[in-house]
Amino acid sequence: ANLGKMADEVARSFGGGADNSARFKHPIAVCFHLLFRVTALVVYLVFPLVLSGHFIELFLTLVFLLSFDFWTVKNVSGRLLVGLRWWNKVEQDGTSMWVFESKKNPKINQLESVVFWGALFASPILWILFFFTALLNLRLQWIVIPIVALALNGANVVGYVKCRRDAGAKISAMAGKFIGKQILNQAMSSQAV
Numbered sequence: 108a109n110l111g112k113m114a115d116e117v118a119r120s121f122g123g124g125a126d127n128s129a130r131f132k133h134p135i136a137v138c139f140h141l142l143f144r145v146t147a148l149v150v151y152l153v154f155p156l157v158l159s160g161h162f163i164e165l166f167l168t169l170v171f172l173l174s175f176d177f178w179t180v181k182n183v184s185g186r187l188l189v190g191l192r193w194w195n196k197v198e199q200d201g202t203s204m205w206v207f208e209s210k211k212n213p214k215i216n217q218l219e220s221v222v223f224w225g226a227l228f229a230s231p232i233l234w235i236l237f238f239f240t241a242l243l244n245l246r247l248q249w250i251v252i253p254i255v256a257l258a259l260n261g262a263n264v265v266g267y268v269k270c271r272r273d274a275g276a277k278i279s280a281m282a283g284k285f286i287g288k289q290i291l292n293q294a295m296s297s298q299a300v
Contacts, residue, residue, distance in 0.1 A: 132216040133187045140184035140223060143176035144230045144260075151237065151252060162248060169252055177259040180227070185267060188223040190215055193266035205266070207273040227267060231260040 131137050147169055154165045186192045190210035197203055238253035 130216075131219055132214075133184075133219060136184045136187040137219055137222055139179050140188065141226055143172050143179060144226060147172040147176060147256065148230070148233060166252060170255060173256050173259045177263060180263050181266065184223060185263075185270075186210075188216070188219040189267075189271075191267055191270045193270040195266075205269060207270040209270065209273070227260075227264055231257055231264060234260060 150165070150168055150172065154161075154168070158164070181193070186208075192208040194206050195203055196206050234253045234256040238250060238257065241247075241249035241253065
């Protein structure tokens with residue numbers, strides 16, 4: 108009975124958990140996943156045109172938007188949209204340890220997954236473009252904003268890539284264990300005959 112349960116678990120892990128519907132399963136999470144990062148990008152582009160002499164206000168607004176985005180992606184949308192979550196734990200001795208969490212049998216909506224990963228990787232690419240644009244135009248104070256954005260967005264990219272890799276390793280280990288048990292059971296049953 109336990110072996111059958113494990114077989115079902117492995118089967119779900121290798122694609123049985125995908126939801127290919129064309130609708131969002133978590134529309135509010137998708138909205139907030141995009142809201143703060145898109146708003147930060149728009150504010151960075153439009154605010155200087157409207158209020159050109161207010162760099163401190165722009166900087167503070169963008170830091171708040173980027174911080175809200177970081178927290179939302181790290182703690183809410185990652186868990187709901189792709190079944191992953193990460194955090195960094197500092198031990199008593201000062202060492203840093205990455206902790207990864209993944210849903211055991213997530214029903215991942217393909218559309219939500221594409222939105223999550225697409226926005227996760229597209230945003231830092233745009234901030235890199237903004238960094239080099241500010242650098243080439245010698246707008247040195249404007250370089251600070253893309254650096255802050257890249258630090259926050261980059262932390263989420265690294266965290267989720269490592270988390271996804273860790274989840275894949277757990278699935279591979281589980282599949283290996285299952286196959287090993289199957290081979291052992293087969294050998295035992297052929298010896299009993």
